[in-house]
Amino acid sequence: MAPKAAYFDELVERNTLTNFRDTAKMLGKHQKQFINWLLERRFIYRDSRGAIKPRAAYANTYFTIKDNRQGYPQTLITPNGRSAFQLLLGDEEVSA
Secondary structure, three states: HHHHHHHHHHHHHHOOOOOHHHHHHOOOOOHHHHHHHHOEEEEEEEEEOEEEEEEEOOOOEEEEEEOOOOOEEEEEOOOOHHHHHHHHHHHHHHHO
């Protein structure tokens, strides 16, 4: 039963994770604008190859890294991350 449970948990988790483009759309932002906002506030950084990586402090709460279909690591945003970014973006728009 354990292998089935682990597979199901992975499948459910994968469906709740979103990439930067989809998250930006959910938040009503352009992808580039959203990524730049995350970079400026130091939630993420670009590695030497230009790939987006989460800062260690946010790695397991706001972001997770999974292998994509081609086998390369991809940074995805968790439901907690989406909620936090929605609140932060809303606060900035009000105060701006």
